[in-house]
Amino acid sequence: MKRFNIKVLSAILSAILILGVFPITALAASQSDVVIGNTYTLESGKMLNDDLFVLGGTVNLMSGSTVNGNLFILGGNVQAAGAINGNVTVLGGTLNLASTFVLNGNLTSAGTAINRDPGAQINGQINTNVNPPIIVMPGGTRIPNLTSNFDPFFRVVGFFFRLFLWALAAMVVAMFIPAHLARTSQTALSQPLISGGLGLLTVIIVPIILVLLAITICLIPVSLIGVLLMVIAWAFGLIALGLEVGTRISAMFKQVWHPAIAAGLGTLLLMSVLSGLEAIIPCVGWIPKVLVGLLGLGAVLLTQFGMKPYLPSLSPSGGSTGEILPS
Secondary structure, three states: OHHHHHHHHHHHHHHHHHHHHOOOOOOOOOEOOEEEOOEEEEOOOOEEOOOEEEEOOEEEEOOOOEEOOOEEEEOOEEEEOOEEOOOEEEEOOEEEEOOOOEEOOOEEEEOOEEEEOOOOEEOOOEEOOOOOOEEEOOOOOEEEOOOOOOOHHHHHHHHHHHHHHHHHHHHHHHHHOHHHHHHHHHHHHHOHHHHHHHHHHHHHHHHHHHHHHHHOOOOHHHHHHHHHHHHHHHHHHHHHHHHHHHHHHHHHOOOOOOHHHHHHHHHHHHHHHHHHHHHHOOOOOHHHHHHHHHHHHHHHHHHOOOOOOOOOOEOOOOOEOOOOOOO
16 A cells, blocks of 8 residues: 555656646647647648647748748747748747748747748738836836736647646656556546535535634644645546546547556547637636536545545445446
8 A cells, every 4th residue: 555655646746746847848739730749841832721839849831831820839940931821929949931931920039049031021020039018016126917918829828838738747647557547537437426526525615624724823734735635636637537538539549558648648638628618618618627627536535546446335235336346
C-alpha cells in the first residue's frame, strides 16, 4: 500500500509541476487550421477559408496559396510565400516573408524574428515589439492590462495553452499510475448516479467545512490543504475520464495505445469539447463541464484516487450490484 501511495503522490506532484511551470511543447496537429507542434503546408493554388493558429509548429504557405483569415503564431516557424487576407499576429518564433508574400491586413509582433524580403507586400499597419496596455495604479505603479481587448490573440492562446497543459498532465499521471485512472473511470461509468451524487455532496459540504476551519485562524493551513486536495481530486477525475475517452477512440481504430497516449489525447478531446461548449454558450455551456467534473470527483473519492476498486454492497437477493474488479 505504501508503494502505491508513493506512486500516486509522485504522479500528482509531477502533474501539478507541469500545470504550474512547464512551458508549452509540441504534440500533434489537431486539425487543418490548428497546428500544434507539427508541420502544415498549404500548397500552391490551395485556399484556406479559416483562421490559422500555429502553436510551436511549422507552417509553409507556398507561393500561390491563400489564407482567407487571420494568422496567429505562438513560438512557431512560418515560411510565408502566399497571400493572407487578414491580420497576422506573432508572439515569439520566426516569420520568414518571401518576395511573393502579400498581406492584406495588419502585422503585429512581439519577441519575434521577422525576415522580410524587400519584395514582400504588407498592405496594412506594422506593429513590432508591441507591449500590452499599461494600467497606472495609485502611487504611480504601472502594471500590464492583460484583461483588455488589446488583442484577442492572447485569449485564443490561453485557451489552447490550457488544453495542452491538461493533455501533458494526463500523460504524466498515466505513465505512473494507469491502473488507478482505469479504476476511477470504470467506477464513474458503472456507478454514475452514486459517483455524481457523491461529487455534488462533496462540493456543497466540503467548502462549508473548509470555511469554518479557516475562521479559526490556526486551522487555515488545514483549510488550504483541503482546497488543494479538492482541486487535485477534481483534476484526477477529469483525467481518468479522459483516459476512457482515449481508450475508446483507440478501440474504434482497432488499436491498443499506450495509456499515456490514450490519456493525453482523450483528455485533450474531452476538455476541448467541454471548454468549447463553455466558450460558445456562456450562459449554460458550463453545465456539462460541471456535471462531468462531479462525476469524476465522486469516482475519485469512491476509489480513493483509484487505489481501491469500488465494491457496491450486496443487494437483498444476495448478488452484487456491479462489482468492479481491479485491473
